[in-house]
Amino acid sequence: MTDKAAELAAYLAQPEVTLTVLADGSGVILDIAASQVITLNDTGVLLAEALRDGVASSEELVDQLTTSYEVDQADARADVGDFLDLLAGHLLIARGEAAQ
Secondary structure (H helix, E strand, O other), X not given: OOOOHHHHHHHHOOOOEEEEEOOOOOEEEEEOOOOEEEEEXXXXXXXXXXXXXXXXXXXXXXXXHHHHOOOXXXXXXXXXXXXHHHHHHHHHHHHOOOOO
């Protein structure tokens, strides 16, 4: 898995990008500059909070998942990869770099 975590952590740290956790544990990332809203389930919130709080590697995110949920390393690694790919896609759109 390509490690995109550091770049995405920097993206989430921007002042125009906010993470809001809702009462049910889900959440949203709002990118004001790009007029984008990304909805997250509770697992996505856990990973987004970890990135925002300074976790900068996919392996650290895998550790966060296996510590917080009953999931094995392989499944956690796949879930983290999917999450990072999803968030990276939104980052490309926010930067205007997505394929037309």
